[in-house]
Amino acid sequence: xxxxxxxxxxxxxxxxxxxxxxxxxxxxxxxxxxxxxxxxxxxxxxxxxxxxxxxxxxxxxxxxxxxxxxxxxxxxxxxxxxxxxxxxxxxxxxxxxxxxxxxxxxxxxxxxxxxxxxxxxxxxxxxxxxxxxxxxxxxxxxxxxxxxxxxxxxxxxxxxxxxxxxxxxxxxxxxxxxxxxxxxxxxxxxxxxxxxxxxxxxxxxxxxxxxxxxxxxxxxxxxxxxxxxxxxxxxxxxxxxxxxxxxxxxxxxxxxxxxxxxxxxxxxxxxxxxxxx
Numbered sequence: 001x002x003x004x005x006x007x008x009x010x011x012x013x014x015x016x017x018x019x020x021x022x023x024x025x026x027x028x029x030x031x032x033x034x035x036x037x038x039x040x041x042x043x044x045x046x047x048x049x050x051x052x053x054x055x056x057x058x059x060x061x062x063x064x065x066x067x068x069x070x071x072x073x074x075x076x077x078x079x080x081x082x083x084x085x086x087x088x089x090x091x092x093x094x095x096x097x098x099x100x101x102x103x104x105x106x107x108x109x110x111x112x113x114x115x116x117x118x119x120x121x122x123x124x125x126x127x128x129x130x131x132x133x134x135x136x137x138x139x140x141x142x143x144x145x146x147x148x149x150x151x152x153x154x155x156x157x158x159x160x161x162x163x164x165x166x167x168x169x170x171x172x173x174x175x176x177x178x179x180x181x182x183x184x185x186x187x188x189x190x191x192x193x194x195x196x197x198x199x200x201x202x203x204x205x206x207x208x209x210x211x212x213x214x215x216x217x218x219x220x221x222x223x224x225x226x227x228x229x230x231x232x233x234x235x236x237x238x239x240x241x242x243x244x245x246x247x248x249x250x251x252x253x254x255x256x257x258x259x260x261x262x263x264x265x266x267x268x269x270x271x272x273x274x275x276x277x
Contacts, residue, residue, distance in 0.1 A: 031060055031061050032057065032060045032061060032062045032275055033060075033061035033062070033063075035057075035062050035063070035141045035142070035275055036062065036063040036064070036065070036138060036139060036140045036141050036142075036175070037054070037057055037062055037063070037064045037065070037140060037141070037142045037143075037144065037274070038064075038065045038067060038134065038135075038138060038140035038142075038143050038144070039054065039064070039065070039066050039067065039143075039144045039145070040067040040069070040131065040134075040143065040144070040145045040160060040164050041066075041067070041068060041069070041145065041146065041157075041160060042068070042069045042070050042118070042146075042154065042156035042157050042159070042160045043068065043069075043070055043072050043075060043092075043115070043156065044068050044072050044092045044093070044095055044096040044099070044108070044236065045095075045099075045233070045236040045239050045240075046068075046146070046151070046157070047066055047068075047099060047103075047232075048099075048229065048232065048233040048236070048248070048249070048252070049146075049151060049182050049252060050144060050182050050259060051099075051103060051228070051229030051232050051233065051252075052221040052225040052226050052228070052229040052252070052253070052257075052259060053144075053219055053221055053225070053259050053274075054066075054103050054105055054229075055103050055104065055221070055224075055225040055228040055229055055232075056219070056221045056222065056225045057274070058103055058104040058105050059104070059225075063106070064103075064105035064106060065105070065106050065109055065134075065138055065140070066096070066099075066100055066105060066106070066108045066109065067108070067109045067111065067131075067134060068096055068108055068109070068110050068111065069111045069113050069118060069127060069156065069160050070111070070112075070113045070114065070115040070116070070117075070118065070156060071089035071092065071093070071110070071112045071113065071114060071115055072088065072089060072092035072093075072115050073085055073086065073088050073089035073092075073114060073115045074088075074114070074115040074116050075088065075092065075115055075238070075239060076088065077238060077239050077240070079241050080237065080238040080239070082238055088238065089112075089115075091238045092238060093108075093110055095235045095236050095237070095238060095239075096108040096110065096235075098232075098235035099232045099233075099235045099236070102228065102231050102232040102234075102235060103228065103229075103232050104228075109134065111127070111130055113127065115156070116155075116156065118155070118156045118159040118160070119155055119159060124159070124163070127159075127160075127163050128163050128166065128167060131163055131164055131167045132167050132171065135167065135168075135171050135173055135176060136173060139173060139175035139176075140175065140176065141175055141176070141177050141178070141275065142177060142178045142179075142180060142274050142275065143164060143168055143176070143178070143179045143180070144179075144180050144181075144182065144261070144274075145160060145161050145164045145165075145179070145180075145181060145182075146158075146160065146161045146181060146182060147161060147181030147182070147183065147208075147210065147262060148161055148162070148181075149208030149210075150208070151182070151184070151207065151208060152203060152206040152207050152208060153206060153208060161181070164179070165179065165264055168264065169264070177275075177277045178263060178264075178274070178277055179263070179264040180217055180261035180262070180263060180264070180274060181261060181262045181263075181264065182259065182260075182261055183209075183210040183214070183215040183260040183261060183262050184207045184208065184209045184210060184251075184260075185209060185210070185212055185215070185253075185255075185260055186209040187212070187255065188251070188253055188254070188255045189204060189207065189209065189251060191255045192204070192250045192251050192254070192255075193247075193250050195247050195250075196243075196247065197241075197243055197244045197247055199240070199244045199248075200244050200247035200248050200251075203248060203251065204251055207251070210260070210262060212260070214262045214266070215260035215261060215262050216262070216263065216267045216268065216269060216270050216271060217260065217261035217262070217263060217267075217271050217272075217274060217276075218258050218259075218260055218261075218270060218271070218272055219258065219259050219260075219261065219272060219273070219274060220256075220257060220258050220272060221257055221258070221259065222257070223257065226249075226254065226257065229249070229252070230245070230246075230249045233245050233248070233249060261274070
C-alpha cells in the first residue's frame with residue numbers, strides 16, 4: 001500500500017513539473033500592439049541612428065511612423081554620381097521606402113522640404129504646423145528625434161529637433177507621453193573598432209556626445225535587430241559605400257547592444273523600455 005501511494009505521489013509530482021515547464025514555454029514577450037512611435041528626422045538616412053530600436057518595437061507590434069522633413073535633394077555623394085535636384089530626391093524617397101520595408105514599419109511620411117532650406121522663415125512656420133498636424137492625426141505615444149546638438153551638428157537636424165520639441169511641449173493631445181532624444185556615449189565611440197574611411201572618420205569626430213547620467217532611457221536590442229538595422233542602412237546607396245556603412249554602424253550603440261536616449265524634460269530614473277513614463 002505504501003509503495004502504491006509513493007508511485008501516485010511521484011506521478012503527480014511529474015505531472016506538476018511538466019505543467020510548470022509548459023507554462024513557462026508559453027510565456028510570450030511583452031506586446032505593445034496598442035502603442036505608436038513616431039520618429040522624426042531631417043533626412044532619409046538619419047533613422048539609421050535608432051534603426052535597431054525601430055526593428056525591436058516593430059517586432060513587438062508597435063505602430064511605427066518615420067517622418068522625414070527634407071527631400072535630400074542636395075545630399076550629393078561622389079560615388080553615386082547622381083546630381084543634386086529632383087533626380088536625387090526621387091532616389092532618396094525610394095531609399096526611404098526600402099528602409100521602412102526592411103524595418104517592418106509604416107511607409108515613410110515625406111514632408112519634402114528642400115534639403116538645407118529648413119532655416120528659411122516660411123519653412124520654420126509651416127514645419128511647425130505640419131508636425132502639429134501629424135501629432136493630432138497619428139496620436140503617437142512616444143516621439144523620437146535628435147537632441148539639440150543635431151547628432152553631429154547639421155543645421156537641418158538642429159531645426160527638426162527644435163521644432164519637434166516646441167510642438168511636443170505645447171501639444172494637448174493626451175496620447176503624447178514622451179519625447180526622446182537619441183544620445184551618443186563617448187565610451188561607445190572609444191570602444192568602436194578602428195575607422196579607416198574618411199567619411200566615417202569625420203562622422204566619429206563630429207558626433208555630439210551626451211554624458212551618461214542624462215541618458216536615462218537605456219534600451220537593449222538583439223543581435224538580430226542590429227543586423228536588421230544594418231540591412232536597412234544598406235538601402236541608402238546614394239549616400240554611402242558599403243565600407244562606409246559598415247563603419248558607421250559600428251558607432252551606433254553597439255558596445256553593449258544598448259541605445260541611449262535622453263527624455264526631453266530630464267529624469268533620474270533608469271528605464272529600459274520606451275513606454276515607461
